[in-house]
Amino acid sequence: MGYTALSDKQLVALLAGNDARAFETLYQRHAGAMYAYAYKKVPVPAIVEDLLQEVFTNIYRRRAELAHIDNVAAYLYNALRNRIFNELRNSLLHEQHHQQMPAGQPAGIHINYDLRELEKAFAAALDKLTERSREIFLLSRRDHLTYKEIAEKLGISVKAVEKHMSRTLGMMREELKEFGVLGAVVAASGVML
Secondary structure (H helix, E strand, O other), X not given: OOHHHOOHHHHHHHHHOOOHHHHHHHHHHHHHHHHHHHHHXXXXXXXXXXXXXXXXXXXHHOHHHOOOOOXXXXXXXXXXXXXXXXXXXXXXXXXXXXXXXXXXXXXXXXXXXXXXXXXXXXXXXXXXXXXXXXXXXXXXXXXXXXXXXXXXXXXXXXXXXXXXXXXXXXXXXXXXXXXXXXXXHHHHHOOOO
16 A cells, blocks of 8 residues: 555654655645645745745644644644634734834734734724624634534534635624725634734
């Protein structure tokens, strides 16, 4: 049996034992789709390549610690989402620093205020959700469960999960629209600082 027939979990277990072919297989299996996902968020090929390199370099560095991961794909996408978020946040911070900071204001004061406001707005938006919608959103975005896994866990249909998520994502985007791109990323990903 070749490496391509192995599950992600099996590959991670082999990788923990320093198996280079397991790492290559894992990379080949996920890098293309991850690139496409990241490119939709940050349409700059060089940046996307750097983000992917960071994710997979970190996986390789931490290979001995990763054997406990059950859903490797969710772990990879979460790591990528976090790096995309950091890239967008850093771009926004850089832009704010150079374009909006009044003369004589110490660096960082205005920027930190904006990020605290985004965090408050995100928490307030979560509070506006119904209990069920909040639970589904957090299971999807924080726990990285698929819609099917959420439906099974909560004893509801996949369609019901889809409806909750569609409504929730629309409401979150609306609530965080004043924060521009960074607000949109936070609304969609559920990742807060």
